[in-house]
Amino acid sequence: MSATLTRRTGIRFSFLPGLIFFSAVILLSPDAPLAADEAAKSAVSPGQTIRLSLDEALALFLKQNLDLLIAKFGVDYARGQQITAALFPNPVLSVSTAGSFAKHQFGERSSLTRSGQIYPQIQQLFEMAGKRGYRIESAGFGTQSAEANFEDAIRQLGFTVKDTYYRVQLAQRRLALAEENRDRFSRILEINTIRFKKGYIAEVDLIRIRLQFIDFQSQVIQFTQEADAARADLRQLLRLSPAVRLELTTELEFHRIDPDIDKLRMLALEARPDLRAKRHVQAQRLADLKLAKAYRYPDVTLGGGYAVQGPTGPDLQQQAMVSVGVPLPLFNRNQGGILQAEVAVQAAEADLNKTINQVENQVDVAYRNLVQSRRLVEAYLGGILEDARATFTIVERAYERGGATIIDLLDAARTSRTIQQNYIEALFNYQRNLFQLESAVGQEITS
Template sequence: MKKVVLSLAIAGLYCAPVLAQTQQQSAVAPETARIAPVALTLSAAVERAMRLHPEIRAAISEAAAQAGAVKQAGVLPNPELEVLREGTDDRNRSSTVQLNIPLELGGKRSARMRAAEREQQVAQLDVNAVRARIRGETSAAFYEVVAALERSRVAGELAAIAGQATGAAGKRVLAGKVSPVEETRANVAQAGVHIEVVQAKRELDRAKGRLAALVGEDPRRLEIVSPGAVELPRLVPLPDLLSQLERAPGVLRARAAVEHRQAVVDVERARRMPDVTVAVGSKREEGHRQTVLGLSVPLPLFDRNQGSLLESLRRTDKARDELDAEASRLRAELYDAHARLSAALEEVALISTDVLPGAESAYRAASRGFELGKFSFLEVLDAQRTLFQSKNQYLLAVAESYRASADIDRLIGTITPAPATTSGQEQ
């Protein structure tokens, strides 16, 4: 018996690691499957945001709820059944059954329906405004990820270059051609570039997080399908953009709000006309039946709905002022976004044609001269720093052009023309 127990114990010791490894693999497998990459192009990201973003779904639900309000506004008032019984003695007891039918006068029902329809229109235009904003934010977030990816790639290339420079400096120190201080400076410069690599990775993670929140996805799963060449938004002439402001979602929504307030004024004005209640019934008294007809009309001596009418008139004035304010705000923001886009595109063009080629040429010359002993390592470091700053400035200008273009799309509520591929360098 002891031998059997000992054999089982030994078998258990051999099987335990295998079982543990199997359990670990089974635990890792779902995690690996869960973070399977999701390839996103710009159009796919916008489509997902339009379909999944909770703000859009909430606006759509509000518009759908307004359909119920329109239906309720057209419902006729319910009649009222009234039963009266007078007396307790059979000789003088009387019973009356009558139907009170309210009749709305002054066009109250049609005015109420128009007001509800205008409110439904405002809710639908709210959906369009939210969609335009989310579309612009998604477009900007997508291109920010593209710019962050490019910055991370550039930082990696510069880290490789810095590593080569450090190796060259170490060889020259071993050969006795330069002081060990040069190698120390090279190591410090390489460490600085590694910091840039870490910062670029963090910025990429943040950009992916912003995009993931818009498209409803795990940031770890996002795999951006970036274009092969840098694509910049096309600069549309400002007069053409200003002409589109009349159809901007914000303006259309504010204009619909004015129409809704005017419809509410009609409702309040119609309520000044008193409604009539018609009573039709039958009365039984001492074995005889009598027909009962009645008419009830409230006397508008004190309450003529004057306060509610005045309130609705002032709110209509407020809605008109808000329409003017919205148009003025959109115009100012459009001027600002167009100026930002124009400045960013000019900066990109200048850097790609004038700055980057010179910075790359200077760095190659400095590196080659340092290897030949013609330049000091400080000159190589200066050239390297200038090259990185130029590329970083170029990427920042590209990202700013994306943001400005997205703001324009959000303001006018339409997609600007297809981006044009720049002829500038990116490498």
């Protein structure tokens, strides 16, 4: 992306971070499967605790994820087809023999004589009308399409890694909030148990406090399970053992992003690897059509041989021969193959147009979701979050002095918990919508 565009928009656009690009190049190398396997064995050991930022998690994902390795095999397969397309047909060696018997009369006697011939011949097929060149062109576009599909796998799975990483952080934030509320109500329960024994509060109020404490305790268990499940998903994406303990260092925080939607649409059409893959497929189908039309013209087979004859036989004992073979295109001029190739070109064009429409709509939806979720987070940060916390503290102190009822305390606690949980979820949704927009555009977006 040019510096001019960066200055105009105030946003820096780049392909996936340099670390991801470098790792993708490594994965596309011929020794990638071995390198990835060695990385998986030596990166971390079971029982080890590793601290990962988001970028470090992405780097580990690129080295060890098996889905990426499977996608890389598709590139190797396409390269094999490209090598095959450039090969010449093998020559054909044939050897034929012939023998004859002749009866000779010598006076009253007769005898049989035998003669033989060995005829080796080599034939070579020569493809006409540029068939080999069209085949090489088609295979080249196939390889480029496979490489673009590999990049698209990085794009899609990279979003999954980011989303899973922050799902762990979301569960951690929820868990921390539930533990804070549980500990707070544990102290309130202890104090009011003493007050109940002294006859200062009714038993029903103590029961209500105890039920609220149990509710917070159940939330602690629930969010602990969610955090464990999210960590398991992340370990699977990073190809780590369940015995490996993860500590994530990139916090779930708010960073305002305000991109230009028109620039995003333009960038998506240029940067999305799945669009590039579809364009390469369309070019490949056009090359296949040219190849199908070239098959209307027959290929030529040239042959040469030398016949060696024994001492008995015709006078011409040594014979050299040259042959030329050309099929007569009277019936089959590849009419069906041309029709199929034309339909394939039309289908590839329709598929490309469909993908373009999908990309434009994905960018638009992701951008709108980002804007709405940003507004919600900013509304919480505008004072609502602090008001909910302050209200709970005020009501708790008033309850301790007898200026508020247990109903007021429980209501303030639930309101504070709900507001804080909603804020954490809004923050996560904002971050997730940003990742979705980056995935829809095909590039990282930072302000």
